[in-house]
Amino acid sequence: GNSVTQMEGPVTLSEEAFLTINCTYTATGYPSLFWYVQYPGEGLQLLLKATKADDKGSNKGFEATYRKETTSFHLEKGSVQVSDSAVYFCALRFNDYKLSFGAGTTVTVRA
């Protein structure tokens, strides 16, 4: 079946550090790929997405590139802020619109 595997956390960083969260997927076909973020006390929000191979999604300084050859969609940010502290979820979706999520990675950024 379709599944998503993402880097286990928690991840603790200092402000202005570089962040990478690895995400790989297993799927039959070519799904759309997503990163969602869940800030403390809030609901899930779409952070970025990519719908086909080699697409790069970007938002709020975060980027992720859809790599078909490695079935990956790693999330990166060059300089994190305290406000980036959250739980990040990688997810995939086919045309049935059902999202399949990874387990989530908790990121804490220290001032």
Place this chain on the structure above:
Amino acid sequence: EAGVAQSPRYKIIEKRQSVAFWCNPISGHATLYWYQQILGQGPKLLIQFQNNGVVDDSQLPKDRFSAERLKGVDSTLKIQPAKLEDSAVYLCASSPTSGGLVNEQFFGPGTRLTVL
């Protein structure tokens, strides 16, 4: 534009009791989803509605869980009777079926259920 509303935000019950959660999607969104998010895991889809019809309920434990969306707007999810393993956050999401944000899912804040 108001987001997806859910209530209650928190609920504590004892096992074998019943509980119900309510969701009001974004106005005009035809598709509504209920997810279960167990601590340390990603959300798992329980049921998907298109208007008031069920599209996918393959992962809904139908012996104890039920959901309805009678008028194609609000939805309720019920658990009867609850088990310890039902402790989780229950997320509601909705998505439009047309326009620039077609099929993008917007999530509510969730209801955190604790079963003692």
